[in-house]
Amino acid sequence: xxxxxxxxxxxxAELADQGFSESDLGNxxxxxxxxxxxxxxxxxxxxxxxxxxxxxxxxxxxxxxxISLYVFFALFAPLLAPYGExxxxxxxxxxxxxxxxxxxxxxxxxxxxxxxxxxRNTVGIAFVTTMFAFVIGGGLGITAAINNGGWLDNLxxxxxxxxxxxxxxxxxxxxxxxxxxxTINLIxxxxxxxxxxxxxxxxxxxxxxxVMDYVEAARLRGEKLAWILTREILPNIMPPxxxxxxxxxxxxxxxxxxxxxxxxxxxxxxxxxxxxxxETAGLIQFAEYDLTAxxxxxxxxxxxxxxxxxxxxVVDWFLHKSSGLKD
Amino acid sequence: xxxxxxxxxxxxLGLGLITLFVxxxxxxxxxxxxxxxxxxAVLGQAALPETVAAFRKxxxxxxxxxxxxxxxxxxxxxxxxxxxxxxxxxxxxxxxSRPVIELLAPRLANTLxxxxxxxxxxVPLALFLGITAALYRNSIYDRSVNALTLTTISFPEFFVAYLLILILSSFLKLFxxxxxxxxxxxxxxxAYLTFLPALTLTLVIVAHMMRxxxxxxxxxxxxxxxxxxxxxxxxxxxxxxxxxxxNAWAPIxxxxxxxxxxxVVGVVVVEVVFVYPGVGQLMVDAVTTRDVxxxxxxxxxxxxxxxxxxxxxxxxxxxxxPRLLHPR
Numbered sequence: 001x002x003x004x005x006x007x008x009x010x011x012x013a014e015l016a017d018q019g020f021s022e023s024d025l026g027n028x029x030x031x032x033x034x035x036x037x038x039x040x041x042x043x044x045x046x047x048x049x050x051x052x053x054x055x056x057x058x059x060x061x062x063x064x065x066x067i068s069l070y071v072f073f074a075l076f077a078p079l080l081a082p083y084g085e086x087x088x089x090x091x092x093x094x095x096x097x098x099x100x101x102x103x104x105x106x107x108x109x110x111x112x113x114x115x116x117x118x119x120r121n122t123v124g125i126a127f128v129t130t131m132f133a134f135v136i137g138g139g140l141g142i143t144a145a146i147n148n149g150g151w152l153d154n155l156x157x158x159x160x161x162x163x164x165x166x167x168x169x170x171x172x173x174x175x176x177x178x179x180x181x182x183t184i185n186l187i188x189x190x191x192x193x194x195x196x197x198x199x200x201x202x203x204x205x206x207x208x209x210x211v212m213d214y215v216e217a218a219r220l221r222g223e224k225l226a227w228i229l230t231r232e233i234l235p236n237i238m239p240p241x242x243x244x245x246x247x248x249x250x251x252x253x254x255x256x257x258x259x260x261x262x263x264x265x266x267x268x269x270x271x272x273x274x275x276x277x278x279e280t281a282g283l284i285q286f287a288e289y290d291l292t293a294x295x296x297x298x299x300x301x302x303x304x305x306x307x308x309x310x311x312x313x314v315v316d317w318f319l320h321k322s323s324g325l326k327d
Numbered sequence: 328x329x330x331x332x333x334x335x336x337x338x339x340l341g342l343g344l345i346t347l348f349v350x351x352x353x354x355x356x357x358x359x360x361x362x363x364x365x366x367x368a369v370l371g372q373a374a375l376p377e378t379v380a381a382f383r384k385x386x387x388x389x390x391x392x393x394x395x396x397x398x399x400x401x402x403x404x405x406x407x408x409x410x411x412x413x414x415x416x417x418x419x420x421x422x423x424s425r426p427v428i429e430l431l432a433p434r435l436a437n438t439l440x441x442x443x444x445x446x447x448x449x450v451p452l453a454l455f456l457g458i459t460a461a462l463y464r465n466s467i468y469d470r471s472v473n474a475l476t477l478t479t480i481s482f483p484e485f486f487v488a489y490l491l492i493l494i495l496s497s498f499l500k501l502f503x504x505x506x507x508x509x510x511x512x513x514x515x516x517x518a519y520l521t522f523l524p525a526l527t528l529t530l531v532i533v534a535h536m537m538r539x540x541x542x543x544x545x546x547x548x549x550x551x552x553x554x555x556x557x558x559x560x561x562x563x564x565x566x567x568x569x570x571x572x573x574n575a576w577a578p579i580x581x582x583x584x585x586x587x588x589x590x591v592v593g594v595v596v597v598e599v600v601f602v603y604p605g606v607g608q609l610m611v612d613a614v615t616t617r618d619v620x621x622x623x624x625x626x627x628x629x630x631x632x633x634x635x636x637x638x639x640x641x642x643x644x645x646x647x648x649p650r651l652l653h654p655r
Binding site: 059161162167168169170173176177181250254257258261262263264277281284285286287288294297298301302304305308309311312313316 | 484
């Protein structure tokens with residue numbers, strides 16, 4: 001990003017090259033070079049962020065705060081958690097107390113610690129999966145757009161049509177039963193299934209960019225596919241892709257949580273919110289005797305829900321901002 | 328020369344059939360892709376070679392690939408989906424395994440019952456909320472309905488489900504938290520037991536349908552003919568109900584059909600939460616035990632329903648498009 005607080009240093013150097021000194025400008029009054037460089041001076045990156053934040057609706061600010069909190073917990077999980085991720089105490093289903101803030105689960109593991117580690121595992125795995133989905137889907141989508149109408153485009157688009165015709169949770173279940181349920185398989189399967197959606201949007205937005213003259217020029221001067229993809233097209237389709245990333249992340253996050261909840265996603269002893277809900281779900285029957293115990297399965301479920309809501313709020317604001325819509 | 332609508336519909340039908348065919352190929356090859364020898368994978372490492380050979384013969388794994396595929400496909404089409412692996416005779420003892428279709432049929436009826444109940448509650452509710460939100464656009468009512476639906480859209484199904492159990496079942500004791508319905512229960516008992524799962528599904532899909540209804544109507548509000556109606560003094564509700572709604576039906580019906588297709592997917596998690604004896608739960612159990620014939624059967628039913636409903640949505644949006652119906 002440009003960091004031009006006043007007249008930027010390179011502009012000053014340019015002036016000096018042309019035989020001007022800074023005092024010259026003041027003495028001679030008008031100078032065309034000075035005017036041109038003046039216009040180039042713009043708000044700094046920090047100023048832009050600040051302006052953006054001040055105009056953000058409360059929902060978006062709430063979303064941003066929540067997301068940063070999650071990131072903080074995910075990064076510093078070992079420092080923040082009172083106990084280890086898989087540390088077992090000889091008290092299963094302990095009630096909420098000073099020692100175990102949210103009690104313990106069926107094996108006697110501290111719920112709070114597992115919640116904190118879950119931020120790292122669940123969110124981390126969902127994030128990595130979304131990244132993979134974007135690398136695969138985005139890369140193939142732009143390639144298909146460059147090859148618009150060719151055999152590669154047709155092949156890719158038709159295969160994506162077929163993959164999208166099967167509900168993704170069902171498809172994930174089939175593939176997991178084929179390859180076995182473990183974290184690596186989970187990441188790869190969801191990434192491939194989700195990359196179909198990314199493919200569609202990446203292809204659609206880059207179709208508008210591929211026909212631009214500068215892409216034609218790059219092709220004529222003999223640039224390779226990789227250059228056209230990353231240097232000419234990618235920078236120009238970033239805003240819709242960023243918004244899509246948020247939405248896709250929510251979707252992937254919910255899918256992984258659902259699969260883990262069903263017992264075929266992230267496997268124990270890794271702490272994960274989806275499987276935590278399943279493991280402690282039985283406690284909900286005891287609401288009338290011990291309300292806090294009944295709340296235990298709700299905590300990880302609420303953690304999932306809160307993050308999804310937060311990301312949705314931020315994406316909503318981002319879309320609103322980048323589209324310039326007023327309604 | 329066919330009418331263009333008929334031609335487009337035939338094209339879509341053809342595409343749907345091809346998709347189903349590819350899906351069946353993928354499902355069939357799920358046995359092929361299992362790592363190692365399939366017989367050993369199912370029977371365990373300690374199985375005698377003769378047992379494995381007998382098992383392979385029983386499954387027809389000694390036949391060539393294409394022959395097996397067409398056998399399997401023919402079986403699927405005639406309702407013979409093979410036998411479940413659990414309780415299989417070749418793993419020792421007597422053969423207690425059951426045909427997949429026998430396991431599936433009663434559960435399919437249950438799942439359809441749950442899905443249609445959710446549809447009966449959610450579709451009118453979504454239409455009502457969407458139309459009133461468009462009617463009172465930018466009012467507090469509109470804003471709160473919008474914020475609420477945006478929130479429920481991002482909740483995972485099991486969160487909504489457990490929230491409802493906690494409030495309506497554990498505290499208020501209005502509804503049972505387990506929906507273990509029996510086939511011979513009278514209709515009202517079943518409806519009562521199914522109410523909480525149906526309500527969960529409703530909350531999950533109502534948001535999308537409502538937002539689409541509202542957006543479709545509001546999109547039309549900028550058209551000149553709506554302005555004309557306004558200028559001649561028609562009341563607001565009259566404009567929306569008589570002028571805007573008829574033209575908004577196409578996107579609304581499409582999104583309804585799409586959401587009914589989504590019910591098929593959502594139903595898996597909800598069935599597991601409420602221990603509802605449906606196809607979704609059967610499939611999850613089969614995935615964990617790697618009971619491939621059952622997984623194939625369930626997946627085929629889910630995929631077929633999903634594809635058919637999406638096809639239906641497609642066709643409706645084509646039929647209701649006047650530009651296609653009356654070509655120049």
